[in-house]
Amino acid sequence: MQKKVKKIGVLTSGGDSPGMNAAIRAVVRTCSFYDIESVGIYRGYQGLIEGDFVALNARSVRHIISRGGTILKSARSQEFRTVEGRKRAYDQLIKAEIDALVLIGGDGTFTGGVLFQKEFNFPVMGVPGTIDNDIFGTNFTIGYDTALNTVVNAIDKIRDTATSHNRLFFVEVMGRDSGFIALNSGIGAGAEDILIPEENIGIDVLLKSLKRSKKAGKTSSIIVVSEGDKTGENVFELAKYIDENLPEYETKVSVLGHMQRGGSPSCFDRVMASRMAIKAVESLKDGSKGFMIGIQNNKMTLVPLEKAIKGDHAINEELLRMSDILTI
Numbered sequence: 001m002q003k004k005v006k007k008i009g010v011l012t013s014g015g016d017s018p019g020m021n022a023a024i025r026a027v028v029r030t031c032s033f034y035d036i037e038s039v040g041i042y043r044g045y046q047g048l049i050e051g052d053f054v055a056l057n058a059r060s061v062r063h064i065i066s067r068g069g070t071i072l073k074s075a076r077s078q079e080f081r082t083v084e085g086r087k088r089a090y091d092q093l094i095k096a097e098i099d100a101l102v103l104i105g106g107d108g109t110f111t112g113g114v115l116f117q118k119e120f121n122f123p124v125m126g127v128p129g130t131i132d133n134d135i136f137g138t139n140f141t142i143g144y145d146t147a148l149n150t151v152v153n154a155i156d157k158i159r160d161t162a163t164s165h166n167r168l169f170f171v172e173v174m175g176r177d178s179g180f181i182a183l184n185s186g187i188g189a190g191a192e193d194i195l196i197p198e199e200n201i202g203i204d205v206l207l208k209s210l211k212r213s214k215k216a217g218k219t220s221s222i223i224v225v226s227e228g229d230k231t232g233e234n235v236f237e238l239a240k241y242i243d244e245n246l247p248e249y250e251t252k253v254s255v256l257g258h259m260q261r262g263g264s265p266s267c268f269d270r271v272m273a274s275r276m277a278i279k280a281v282e283s284l285k286d287g288s289k290g291f292m293i294g295i296q297n298n299k300m301t302l303v304p305l306e307k308a309i310k311g312d313h314a315i316n317e318e319l320l321r322m323s324d325i326l327t328i
């Protein structure tokens, strides 16, 4: 018979994302609701290895739903990649009498979780928290919607100055190897071209397209470039090439960077994070383990953690087509 879950640990790991606090809050309050103790683990897997724990209750997570970042802090632990590190983590959990873990993070977090559960048969449940939206088995990850809005706001501002000076701007956005942020924010902000890792259009096609839009009467342009895109060496090299071959424009580069990860989460992220976290605790309580909570067609789903890491979260072809139509 499965052991009754009496104490749940929660951690955030990898790149932080807006809405992680909403998820922590919902984990803690759902635990309280079901009379389960909850423990916060600081600095992700590194804090787990070091036993950096704090007892949490419904009141300790007050007023955090609106805050960006993560009150539990986050880290990318090298030590947890080793068997010895994971054994130390397991010993800490046994010592603290923790029966199960909620892991809030992205694919690195889940990769660690899969290994850990396999080696120690310790129940884990994943909640997808990353601005990149690059996780298989869920339409959305926590923080993605907020990051999109942050990027669109930033591009709107860049647009004002680009138009005033008749300039061509390359705006680099995050997303690691995936183009979700670039594609969606690019469409939302009316970018003239969008470069993503999933589709290498080639530098000359880009140049042609920019020449065409110049001919069509455009006086300024915004090109959104995903950080993982391989059209040029990097965004600065790309801009240099276009600058040299399209002298009609003055070319500028703006790298948005980590501001995309900060800020108060959108209502969408807060609600989704809460739904996912409640489902995570309830699933552990009911004896499930080794899953990630996903959202598909607005329904909560349990996706095997291994699939969430290995599956390919394909880019929406319809959005690519839309972008071609809208940038005429």
Ligand code: F6P
Binding pocket: 015, 106, 130, 131, 132, 174, 175, 176, 227, 261
């Ligand atoms: O995974 C989230 C993310 O922000 C990526 O978009 C980006 O490539 C990476 O993290 C940056 O990581 P770090 O903050 O460790 O530099």
